[in-house]
Each structure stands twice: as C-alpha cells, then as structure tokens.
Amino acid sequence: xxxxxxxxxxxxxxxxxxxxxxxxxxxxxxxxxxxxxxxxxxxxxxxxxxxxxxxxxxxxxxxxxxxxxxxxxxxxxxxx
Numbered sequence: 001x002x003x004x005x006x007x008x009x010x011x012x013x014x015x016x017x018x019x020x021x022x023x024x025x026x027x028x029x030x031x032x033x034x035x036x037x038x039x040x041x042x043x044x045x046x047x048x049x050x051x052x053x054x055x056x057x058x059x060x061x062x063x064x065x066x067x068x069x070x071x072x073x074x075x076x077x078x079x080x
Contacts, residue, residue, distance in 0.1 A: 012058045014042075014051055022046040025055035027063060027071070035070035036063050 014023035023042040038059055042052045063071050
C-alpha cells in the first residue's frame, strides 16, 4: 500500500488519536477507467463504530469524481 500509482489507484486511511493506523480503503481502477475494485480493512478493535462506512463513503465519492460507472468489491462470508 505504500507505493500507489495515482493514475489507477487511491487509498484512504484512518488513524486513531495516537496516530496509529486503524483502517484503510483502497480503489484500483481498470485500464479503461470504467470501474474500480475496492478493498476495505478495519482493525478488529475499531469495528462497528462507523469507520468502515466512512472510509467506503470517501472511496465512493472519489470514484464518482473520477467518473467511474461502477465500483466492485467482495465480502468474505465470515465478515458479513
């Protein structure tokens, strides 16, 4: 995640008051710039407080600004 190709990728992070990384959302845009594939990771002790929703919203706003028609993602059965 530390090397992002800003032509095709974007990442948003969340940190706690101590500055520790507690969540990240990432979008990878297809070569035709029509859709993007997203991933979302929230530290287990920071889940269920709206952090994932906030990171996903930022990612979707970015995708809209980039003109993407679709954003795709998969959810593991155990994480639903």
